Amino acid sequence: MQYDVVVIGSGFGALSAAALLCRRGLSVCILEQAKYPGGCATTYKRKGYWFETGATTLVGLDENMPLRYLLDETGIQLPNLRKLEVPMQVWLSNGEIITRYPDLEQWIAEAERVFGKPGQRAFWEHCYKISQQVWRVSLQQQSFPFSNYKDLLQAAASFRPAQLQLIPGAFRTMENVLRRFDLLDNRLFVDFVNEQLLITAQNYLAEVNELFGATALCYTLYGNYYLDGGLINLVKPVLDYCLANGATIKYGHEVTRIIPGNGNYTTITAKGEFTSRFVLSGVPLNNTQNLFENPTIKKKLQQYILTSEKLNGAFTMSLVLKRKMELPVLHHQLHVPRGLPLIGSKSIFISFSHPSDALRAPEGEQLASISTHIAHPQNMIIYDKQIIEKAILARLEEAGLVLPEDIISYQSATPGAWLFWTGRAYGAVGGYPQYKHIKPWQMKDARLDHKGAYVCGDTVYPGQGIVGVCLSGIIAFRKLMQDHYRA
Known part of the structure; x- marks a missing residue:
């Protein structure tokens, strides 16, 4: 046909x-x-x-x-659809828990509480403004990136003077932005930004440009849904x-x-x-x-x-749990200061199924999805998954998010499994x-x-x-x- x-x-x-x-x-x-x-x-x-x-x-x-x-x-x-009242919590290396509130003012207050007041308000107001402009312009300029004269004609027809404000952001990295607001010496904040960028822009502040970085860091300030x-x-x-x-x-x-x-x-x-x-x-x-x-x-x-050395794969785990409490926050990022064994990842991301979602698991049970990045996936052949599994579960137990006695079953997957299941080159995930x-x-x-x-x-x-x-x-x-x- x-x-x-x-x-x-x-x-x-x-x-x-x-x-x-x-x-x-x-x-x-x-x-x-x-x-x-x-x-x-x-x-x-x-x-x-x-x-x-x-x-x-x-x-x-x-x-x-x-x-x-x-x-x-x-x-x-x-x-x-369930709109999340709180999109995420991040468990930092110093033991502090920071809550990523969806309201800008509430989030700034939380960031100042954890990281200190200097620079936080100015930084987050700046990033949020950039993110709003990026989304608005992205739909206005649907011919971007340009690759023929029709694209240029369409861009000219859709041009608004405010769009010019975004151009300098393509030449600045998030490292430049942190330096501008005197935040590069705040080690706890730098680690926070790096690990947040890794799960959204797939790289760290020295490489991610301001347009993508500001937008990535502010995704919790928009509607997050389950x-x-x-x-x-x-x-x-x-x-x-x-x-x-x-x-x-x-x-x-x-x-x-x-x-x-x-x-x-x-x-x-x-x-x-x-x-x-x-x-x-x-x-x-x-x-x-x-x-x-x-x-x-x-x-x-x-x-x-x-190529693979520029990409990320993932080590993932899927858990079935006995549900004993209703977690107020479903998504958590946990820092691992010393890095996970074998793969060196410095953070874990875990998402729980909603306690009232009876479609994914039966009454009295809950699911959890865990992921962590693996750089250069083609070069990382994992022969003993149990070493990584044990370290991840220990970190989750330390945080009180997953207790051993609550685990009914779990399975894990390496980049090799991602390559087999999805066919994606190198088992790379998360995009470029x-x-x-x-x-x-x-x-x-x-x-x-x-x-x-x-x-x-x-x-x-x-x-x-x-x-x-x-x-x-x-x-x-x-x-x-x-x-x-x-x-």
Whole structure:
């Protein structure tokens, strides 16, 4: 069958683009190698429990944010949303617990309590202002990054003088920002910022630019939500919208090759061939590059590819617990000053299922998802997972968050398991990290060959997180329509 668009993968960026394409009446076929949709933003079932695959919290429903835009454009409704009164707590190396309140004033007071008053108010007011501007401009400038003259014309038509205020932030790192507010000598605060940036921008303050860094640090100041049943209930409504508007999804179809020719693309899997006018890759650039035999496309993509030593993998654990108390905060980051054995990670992130969520675990039980970063995943072969498991559980017990007697069962996964489950190169997760030598306009834009092949997801602009990949899908849709239809 001939389709207008074949979409490779059903990650949330790809689904965002697919929904918008379906809304415009294009016929869409989604090819997914797994048996569940959603990629790294979904939920999978194991032994009767529903565990999160990767992401555990939902951000992006506020005004001027990509997910809000997607839902408003399509009319998609999300069921079972719970807005979190407190998005997160961070357990610092000195034993202090800092609560990331969603109200700016309350958060500043908490930051001043823990880190001291000097510089905190000015720093957080500055970061919050930058984050608001970034989200507003991101939806205004959907042709960014520019890669042809139409992008420039669209940018000129969408230009607002206030957008110029953001340009200097692309040349400053978060290290520069901390220095500006005399905060670089505050060791406790520097460690806090570094570990917070690692779970949002995938890198540290010396590398993350001000635009991405300020936005990443302020995500707890926007609406944070929990979805009963897990993030599969974010994915399903978007996929259902696509299917109701003529799309097809085929599971167990791992794409091995894309062949351009005669104004069409032939997408090949072990189970068949699919012909389309356009192709949209929702898998990482490293994987996307390997799908094309055309040396010109491979060469053009090579300048954007990051290899394993520049990426992060993850060590993850999924726990089933006896629920004995209702935790007021579901998400926690715990610093590990001496680092975890074998992998050296300096923090652990744990998310608990909501105590009233009966869809993921039966009454009287609760789930917990744990993750920690592993640098250069290709180079890290873990032969004894128990050493890391023991250290993680000991840190959680020390904090009183997970007690040994409450553990019913657990399982863990290394980058090798991520590579096996997802097919992502090196088992890398979290998207491409931010690096100071790569400015936002130097990141890969949505066009692959300037003919009919496009890309979105967490390795292209703007990258990380559900909210970022949603925006990447919006941009890919916009550029396809701009190139071939009346946008």
